Amino acid sequence: MIKNSIGWLALLVLVCCKHNSPKDTPLPYNEAEKYSGGTSTTFDIGEQAFNHAVGGLGGIYKIKNYGSVSDTVTFAEYFKLGNSDFRMPWVSAGNTTTARDGLGPFLNATNCSACHSDDGRGKPDLQNGLLFRLSIPGTDAHGGPKPEPNYGGQLSNFAVFGVPAEGDVSILYEEIKGMFADGETYSLRKPKYEFVGMNYGALSSEVLFSPRVGPQVYGLGLLEAIPESEILKYTDEFDTDKDSISGKANYVWDQAKQTNSLGRFGWKANQPNLKQQIAGAFLGDMGLTTSLNPEENLSGNQVSLYGNLPTGGKPEVSDSIIEELLFYQRCLAVPGRRNIDKAEVIQGKQLFISLNCNKCHVEKQMTGASTISALANQTIYPYTDLLLHDMGNELADQRPDFLATGNEWRTPPLWGIGLIKTVNKHTFLLHDGRARDFKEAILWHGGEAEPSKNKFLKLSKTERDQLIQFLESM
Amino acid sequence: MKKVFLVTIIVLALFSCKKKGEKIPVTSEKPAITNYAEIAYASYTDAYNEAVKLQNSINDFCNAPTESKFANLKVLYVNTRIPYEQTEPFRSANGPIDTGDDAVEGLLNGWPLSENFVDYVSDGKGGDTLSGIINDTIRFPSITKEVLLSNHESGGESNLTLGYHVIEFLLWGQDLNPVSAPNSSGQRKYTDYTTKANFERRKSYLKAAAEILVDNLAYLVDQWKPTGAYRLTFTAASDASNLSNALSGIAWFCAGELPTERMYKAVETGDQEEEHSCFSDLTDQDIKLSMKGVNNLMNGTYTKVNGEKISGIGLLTVLQERDATGANEVLTLLNTALADCEKIKAPFDQTILNDPSSVVKAKNSIFNFSTKLQTVCAGVGITMNIPE
Numbered sequence: 001m002i003k004n005s006i007g008w009l010a011l012l013v014l015v016c017c018k019h020n021s022p023k024d025t026p027l028p029y030n031e032a033e034k035y036s037g038g039t040s041t042t043f044d045i046g047e048q049a050f051n052h053a054v055g056g057l058g059g060i061y062k063i064k065n066y067g068s069v070s071d072t073v074t075f076a077e078y079f080k081l082g083n084s085d086f087r088m089p090w091v092s093a094g095n096t097t098t099a100r101d102g103l104g105p106f107l108n109a110t111n112c113s114a115c116h117s118d119d120g121r122g123k124p125d126l127q128n129g130l131l132f133r134l135s136i137p138g139t140d141a142h143g144g145p146k147p148e149p150n151y152g153g154q155l156s157n158f159a160v161f162g163v164p165a166e167g168d169v170s171i172l173y174e175e176i177k178g179m180f181a182d183g184e185t186y187s188l189r190k191p192k193y194e195f196v197g198m199n200y201g202a203l204s205s206e207v208l209f210s211p212r213v214g215p216q217v218y219g220l221g222l223l224e225a226i227p228e229s230e231i232l233k234y235t236d237e238f239d240t241d242k243d244s245i246s247g248k249a250n251y252v253w254d255q256a257k258q259t260n261s262l263g264r265f266g267w268k269a270n271q272p273n274l275k276q277q278i279a280g281a282f283l284g285d286m287g288l289t290t291s292l293n294p295e296e297n298l299s300g301n302q303v304s305l306y307g308n309l310p311t312g313g314k315p316e317v318s319d320s321i322i323e324e325l326l327f328y329q330r331c332l333a334v335p336g337r338r339n340i341d342k343a344e345v346i347q348g349k350q351l352f353i354s355l356n357c358n359k360c361h362v363e364k365q366m367t368g369a370s371t372i373s374a375l376a377n378q379t380i381y382p383y384t385d386l387l388l389h390d391m392g393n394e395l396a397d398q399r400p401d402f403l404a405t406g407n408e409w410r411t412p413p414l415w416g417i418g419l420i421k422t423v424n425k426h427t428f429l430l431h432d433g434r435a436r437d438f439k440e441a442i443l444w445h446g447g448e449a450e451p452s453k454n455k456f457l458k459l460s461k462t463e464r465d466q467l468i469q470f471l472e473s474m
Numbered sequence: 475m476k477k478v479f480l481v482t483i484i485v486l487a488l489f490s491c492k493k494k495g496e497k498i499p500v501t502s503e504k505p506a507i508t509n510y511a512e513i514a515y516a517s518y519t520d521a522y523n524e525a526v527k528l529q530n531s532i533n534d535f536c537n538a539p540t541e542s543k544f545a546n547l548k549v550l551y552v553n554t555r556i557p558y559e560q561t562e563p564f565r566s567a568n569g570p571i572d573t574g575d576d577a578v579e580g581l582l583n584g585w586p587l588s589e590n591f592v593d594y595v596s597d598g599k600g601g602d603t604l605s606g607i608i609n610d611t612i613r614f615p616s617i618t619k620e621v622l623l624s625n626h627e628s629g630g631e632s633n634l635t636l637g638y639h640v641i642e643f644l645l646w647g648q649d650l651n652p653v654s655a656p657n658s659s660g661q662r663k664y665t666d667y668t669t670k671a672n673f674e675r676r677k678s679y680l681k682a683a684a685e686i687l688v689d690n691l692a693y694l695v696d697q698w699k700p701t702g703a704y705r706l707t708f709t710a711a712s713d714a715s716n717l718s719n720a721l722s723g724i725a726w727f728c729a730g731e732l733p734t735e736r737m738y739k740a741v742e743t744g745d746q747e748e749e750h751s752c753f754s755d756l757t758d759q760d761i762k763l764s765m766k767g768v769n770n771l772m773n774g775t776y777t778k779v780n781g782e783k784i785s786g787i788g789l790l791t792v793l794q795e796r797d798a799t800g801a802n803e804v805l806t807l808l809n810t811a812l813a814d815c816e817k818i819k820a821p822f823d824q825t826i827l828n829d830p831s832s833v834v835k836a837k838n839s840i841f842n843f844s845t846k847l848q849t850v851c852a853g854v855g856i857t858m859n860i861p862e
Contacts, residue, residue, distance in 0.1 A: 048861045066741075069831040071838065073738075080734040081742060083862050088735075089632035091588040094595045094603065096648050096752045099745030100586055103632070110630030158629040161591050161605050165629075310598055320742070 029340050029349075036415040036474070037219055037334025038367070038378030045338060049419045050119035050218045052333045053079045054374035075327075082328020085321050086112045086119070090286055092160040093310040102312015104287040105163045106156035106297060112325075115214030115285065119332055120424040122214035124191075124433025125171070126157045129214040131285065132169060132193075135399060136206045142253035143260070144270070144402055145208070150201040152299035154284045155209075163306060167198035169211075173434070178443065181458040188443055190394075191434050200300060208399035208406075211432040212267050216423075219415060220265070221330025221375045223382060224274055225367035228262050234362060234385040245359045245448045247387040250410070252402040255279075255292050264386055267431045268401040269410035275326055282317050289315040290322055330372060334380070335416040339473045348470025351463055355452045360389050360411040383414035383474070392446020395430070407447060418472040438471045439464070502791045503713040506774065509786030510720050511708055513776045514564055515698040517767070520557035520779045522691040528554055528641075529684040536667065536677040544664035548645050552756065555638065557779060558582075558691075559763035563771055565731070566861065567723025570697040570704045578690040580637075581626065585750050587634040589643045593676065596650055607635065608675050617678040619685055636686050639750070644680045646753035653746055653828065658821035659755040718857040721789060721847065724768055726860045728811075728844035732764060733837035741830040741837075746823045757822035765815045765840065772808055793850055800850035807846050811839040 035041040040054035057075035064071050089110040090103040108131050109115050115122040115129035122129015132155040135145035147153045156166045173189035180186065193211065195203055237248045250263035254272045263269035271277040279292040287297050294315055298306060339345050352358060361383040370376040388408040398406035409431060421427050427437045435441035445453045456464070528550040535543040565572050565579065572579040589595055594602040594609060607614050607625065614621055622635040634640055647662025667673050667680075697704035708716060736757075740748040749757035770776045774788025793801035814836040819825045825833060848858050 046859075051862045053862065066831040066834045067829060069835045071834045077734060077738070077841075080730055080862065081739060083730070084735045084739055089586065089630060091586050091632045092590060094598065094605075095587070095589050096747045097586045097745070099743040099748045103588070103630070107630065110632045114631060161588070161633075162610075318743075 029346050031340075032379065033340055033381055034336045035379075036336050036381045037222055038374075038380045040333050040374040040378075041336040042333040043336045045335070045419060045422065047118065047423055049335045050216055050332065050416065050423050051083070054221070054331045054333045054372070057331065057374070075331075078324065079328055079331055082324040082326075082331075085325045086116075086328060089114075090288060090312075093312045093316075098312065099318075102288055102316030104158075104160035105306045105309055106166055106302070107158050107160070107287045108154070108156055108285045109158070110286065112281070116217050118423050119218055120216045121420050121426075121428070122433075123424075123426055124211075124213055124428050126169060130433065131155065131157075131212055131214075133210040133212060133399065133401075134203075135208045136204050137208065139400075144253055145399065147299060148204055148207055150300040151198075151203065152297060155195070156287070156297075160287075160309075163309075164199040165197075166200055168196050170194045170196050180461075180464070182461060184461060186439065186443065188440055189434055189436070191432055200302060208397075210267075210397035210399040210401075213428070213431060213433045215267075215412065216416060216420065217329060218332040219334040219380075219382065219413065220274055220332065221370070221372060222334065222367055222378060222380050223264060223384075223386065223413065224330065225370040225375045225378075226365050226386070227368040230365060230368075231262065231264075231386050234387055243356070243359065244451055245356065246389060247360070247385055248389070248403065248408065250388055250401075250403045263402065263404075263410075267409060267412075268404040269386065269388055270401045270404065274329055275322065278322060278325055278329065279317075288312070288317050290317045291315050291319055292322075327372075330375065334382075335419050337381075337473050338418070339469075342469070342473070344466045344469045345473045347463070348466035348468070348473075351459065351467045352470055355455045355467075357449075357452055358383075360385055360387070360449070361414055362411075381415060384411045387411060389449070390447035392448075392450060394446050395444055397431075414471065414474050416474060418474040438468045442467075502787050502795055503717060506787040506789055506792050507713050507716045507720070508709075509774045509784070510716070510771060510789065511698065511705060512784055512786065513770055513774075514561070514569070515695070515700070515702075515705070516776055516778055516784055517557050517561045517770075518691060518694040518698055521554055521561065522688065522695045524550070524554035524557060524779065525684070525688045525691050529681075529688050532680055532684045536681055539664055539667045539677075541664045544645075544667070548754070551638075551641060551645055551754075552759075553779075554687075555756070555760070556763060558638070559760050560767035560770060560776070561694075562732075562764040563724045563727045563767045565723055566726040568719040569708075569723075570694055576693070578693055581690050582637050582687065583639070584627075584631075584634045584637045585639050586632055586752075587639055587643070588630075588632045589640075589648065591633045592635065592640055592643060592679070594671075595648055604671070608679050609672050611672070611675070617675050617682060619682045622679070622682050622686060636683060638687065639753070641680070641683050641687060642751060642753045644676070644683065649747060649753055649755060649823065653824050658824060660753040714856075717789070717792060718859065720771065721851050721856055722859045724771060724789075725844045725848050725851070725858060727764070728768060728840045728847070729860065730862060732761065733840040733844075737761065737833055737837035737840075740822070740826045741833055744827065746827055748826065749822045752823070755821040755823055758818045758820045758825070761818060761822075761836070762815050765812055769808065769812055772805075793854065796854035797850055800846075800853060804843070804847050804850055807839070807843040811836065811843045814839040 042052040044052060057079055059075050061073045061075050061078040091097055091101045092103045093101050095101050103110055124130050134148040134151050134153060134155055136148055138146040140146050151166055157168050159165045172192045176188045176190055178186050232249060235247045235249050237246050239246045250269040251260040252263040252270050252272055254261035255276055261272035263272055265271040265277045279290040282288040282290050283293040283297050289296060362385040363381055363383055365380050365382055367375055367378045388404050388410055390407045391409050396407040400406055429435040429441040430444060435444055442456050531547055531550050535547060590605040593606040597603045626635045627633055646660035649660040651658055667677055696702050736750055751757045751760055772788050772790045774786040776784040790801055790805060818832045818836050851858050
């Protein structure tokens with residue numbers, strides 16, 4: 001009787017806990033791959049997935065005394081300040097809140113989160129994260145793009161009250177039909193842009209322009225902490241290994257060092273570090289000056305028209321806000337992968353490798369030293385080499401940016417992209433958001449990736465779905 | 475014998491699967507959740523009723539402006555802020571204030587604003603700019619509710635056309651006082667509505683803004699009333715999920731929003747007008763009232779504007795049933811935070827510049843309360859979902 005009951009008991013316990021039992025047949029995957037952002041990876045898969053701090057921020061940032069009250073500011077609190085800076089809008093000069101004034105006169109947005117909503121990805125429209133870089137042939141004093149004479153380096157589709165915006169862009173898409181080897185058809189949309197309502201004279205007949213969507217901003221501290229030598233390891237500018245894939249480093253003007261440095265950030269790797277990227281966005285996107293960019297963003301006759309408008313101080317964005325934002329950007333954790341043990345995802349990853357996708361979207365990187373311990377010496381899975389690649393004429397913007405030619409783009413990291421749908425409620429991909437989903441993004445690949453794209457076209461429906469499931473697991 | 479064994483088996487089986495922190499059934503959940511909804515309904519109703527009084531008086535003032543009527547509008551503005559500020563802890567709790575496409579928080583309480591998108595501001599040389607929708611007769615030939623609604627946040631998030639702080643600006647004006655001045659708030663004159671350029675348009679703006687304020691508060695009342703759409707969804711949801719949302723909202727408000735964004739940021743920036751009620755200088759009141767709102771929900775009480783009291787089971791009781799020690803620690807820290815908030819010196823703009831110690835102390839206390847609340851909730855199996 002007792003024996004029998006114990007047997008029942010054991011059975012009940014087993015049934016009740018079945019979800020904890022080990023799998024019968026272990027599948028070939030590496031558990032470590034879940035930790036896309038190293039030990040500080042976040043596993044929130046909800047709408048806030050991109051908005052978490054890396055772990056280990058328990059340390060003290062500073063202790064400040066206010067009379068008898070001593071204030072201990074932890075890094076976690078400091079991170080929250082940066083988060084606030086990222087979300088809160090700036091106001092134009094002359095308004096009461098002088099710590100956050102000086103916006104414009106020309107701008108694309110009033111806050112960082114307008115284009116990187118919830119630290120995620122913008123949409124392909126000028127109200128929600130798309131902007132247009134402008135230039136004319138030639139280079140500036142440092143080898144960068146030569147600004148368009150009337151409109152500068154970027155079109156501002158908004159301006160402060162009383163100042164007409166620079167202009168707007170009308171976007172039309174043309175559907176291009178295609179077919180997989182198995183007969184399934186697809187349609188890609190090719191954008192056509194037209195500058196309209198230009199208020200400061202004609203655009204140069206030679207104008208070069210590049211549409212760019214605000215990318216998601218987590219994991220940037222980790223990417224910044226990858227040693228230069230690790231990145232340069234993958235360069236193969238003249239394709240000496242004859243795999244049709246090159247990999248070229250961009251060397252761009254480093255404003256603080258006053259010399260050229262390796263470019264890491266931006267769609268064409270045209271920013272050498274996060275601080276310059278942030279200061280560049282403040283000036284170019286919001287019309288806000290910083291110590292790094294002390295002059296207002298005015299071009300052509302805008303200087304005489306609006307050069308005397310009140311400003312928000314010199315600089316408009318204080319160094320302490322830049323430091324808060326920099327810390328915040330560095331410390332945004334990367335979402336971990338899901339379903340890595342799922343058969344389809346494992347198959348999808350095999351296909352990703354056999355199609356040579358991983359030649360540019362390099363799976364694994366190691367970070368080096370960092371002042372933030374959670375970022376130092378981490379094994380990460382960003383799926384990028386941070387290098388430039390020729391992506392073909394169809395994707396080209398034909399606008400050189402330092403060493404990047406009109407056909408070249410930096411390999412964007414793939415970590416976390418499966419969650420854009422959840423966080424940003426859309427699935428637009430590529431630099432201008434033309435791709436409506438993963439499949440279309442792959443199909444737009446050309447140039448060095450043409451052979452990979454062609455292999456994708458020949459995959460079976462099942463295999464294509466497996467590859468997409470792998471990308472969704474990011 | 476057999477029976478005993480079976481019971482043992484089941485109990486054992488249950489135990490063997492119980493994860494750490496799994497929910498233990500308690501008795502106060504349902505009444506606490508119902509009471510939470512009652513407080514929401516009552517406080518939004520108060521804010522609405524007071525806003526209606528403000529709107530009526532604005533209409534009366536605009537018909538025949540006088541200095542005393544103008545002064546009275548400021549009193550009525552404060553009267554609607556008193557209940558409204560107590561509703562702040564309903565934010566980030568999946569409620570109608572800031573969830574879904576019809577969320578109204580940004581329309582009610584948006585900050586900061588480019589006030590020169592609304593009206594004139596100082597040109598810094600002793601004169602005024604001819605700026606804002608009120609002074610732009612070409613782009614905005616008439617000023618109506620529709621104009622304000624369609625231009626809200628147009629061209630950027632700080633281009634607010636609506637909400638409490640816009641009305642605050644239209645009543646008080648810019649606070650241009652040096653930090654040493656005895657009059658710390660904005661000094662808008664009632665003649666802005668009688669003789670100043672575009673005074674008729676300014677009246678139209680003020681009237682439209684008040685009407686929209688009332689509309690949006692009416693929406694919240696409508697959602698929370700016993701037969702309201704949100705109230706029905708809320709009642710149908712599980713107690714566990716409602717409890718999780720309610721406590722997460724409070725914890726979020728007392729971690730990121732109030733102590734960090736509204737208080738620490740002000741101290742750290744060291745700018746005189748880095749305060750949410752920068753025109754009226756009522757920021758210290760905002761802080762005290764929103765913490766009073768937290769206290770309301772934790773203790774299950776609310777005193778209506780008419781003096782009537784709601785007194786039911788608070789969220790604290792739910793915690794007490796699960797972790798008496800932890801709940802008492804939460805209560806102690808809450809009381810400390812409330813006491814420290816009371817000690818914040820007014821006016822806030824001078825305090826943050828001259829001696830921010832009272833603000834620093836209060837923000838730390840609020841933060842500590844939230845941290846403890848999160849720990850205790852997590853310990854008793856209440857899921858905390860707190861955005862950064």
